[in-house]
Amino acid sequence: MGKRTAAVVVAGGAGRRLRPKRGAxxxxxxxxxxxxxxIHTLKKLSGSILVDEIVVVCHRQDIGRCRSLIKRFKIPKIKGIVAGGRERFDSVFNGLKAIGENIDIVLIHDGVRPFLSHDLIKRSIEVALRHGASLAAVPVKPTVKFVDKKGFVVRTLKRDLLWEAQTPQAFKRELITKAYKRAGAKGVRATDDTALVERMGHKVRLVTGSYDNIKITTREDLKLAKVLLKDGR
Structure with missing residues (x-):
């Protein structure tokens, strides 16, 4: 492709739903x-010839642990390990500030989504190069209801227009940097990176993700992940 890509891996969450005991x-x-x-996630990203460098954003207390694991499992392409912030917004922003100056595309990915494929990485980058921003997503399967504050159904949403956002989310560097700087100046926060680009009026192109590309947030997710790993996903 002739362009250099940095992956910002967000691994700074407290994960209270999977961390019931203090100190776990x-x-x-x-x-x-x-x-x-x-480490599963980092191996997938570092194994892609399209990813040139990786910045890992982790909890401040975990920097030593993260550095030790990266060394132990011999993960290449690590540009830096930086401390996360109070919210996901702050963590990603810290990661963006740590990438190399010669980077063209930024791929932002959740550290607890270990089942991303090399094909998804490739398509995400290609679409970001063409359209400026790409979002991995999958069609919503269940019927979704829009309800009021009292819990009454207002209407049934059209399922064929609903997609569940995933990561990676890829961007031209100048676009996502501008979006974060503008949001930071205005005090705007978002849990989804593409939302900040959308606020600037820039269209985001979907890339079909995978239902295997789960985010491990609950104990049920961890059980499913073990099955997926056993199946060689």
Whole structure:
């Protein structure tokens, strides 16, 4: 492609739903198979010839653990390990500030989504190069209801127009940097990176993701992840 890509891996969540005991491991470091979830994710990204460098954003208290695991499992292409912020917005912003100056495309990915494919990485980058921003997503399967504050159904949403957002979310560097700077100046926060680009009036192109590309947030997710890993996903 002739362009350089940096992956910003967000692994700074407290993960309270998977961390009931005080002092227990945060979810990126829980073992899946024979290695931590985060290491599975980093191996997928570092194994792609399209990813030139990786910045890992983790909880400040986990920087030493993260650095040790990366060394132990010999993960290449690590540009830096930086401390996350109070919210996901702050963590991603810290990651963006740490990428190399010669980067053209930024791929933002959840550290607890270990089942992304090389094909999804490729398509996400290609679409971002063409359209400026891409979002991995899958069609919503269940019927979705829009309800009022009292819990009454207002209407049934058209399922064929609803997609569940995933990561990676890829952007031209100048676009996502501008979006974060503008949001930061205005005090705007979002849990989804593409939402900040949308606020600028820039259209985001969908890339079909995978139902296997789960985010491991609950104990049920972890059980499913073990099945997917066993099946060689």
């Amino acid at each position: 491991l945060r979810k990126p470091y829980l073992i899946l198979g024979t290695r931590p979830i985060l």
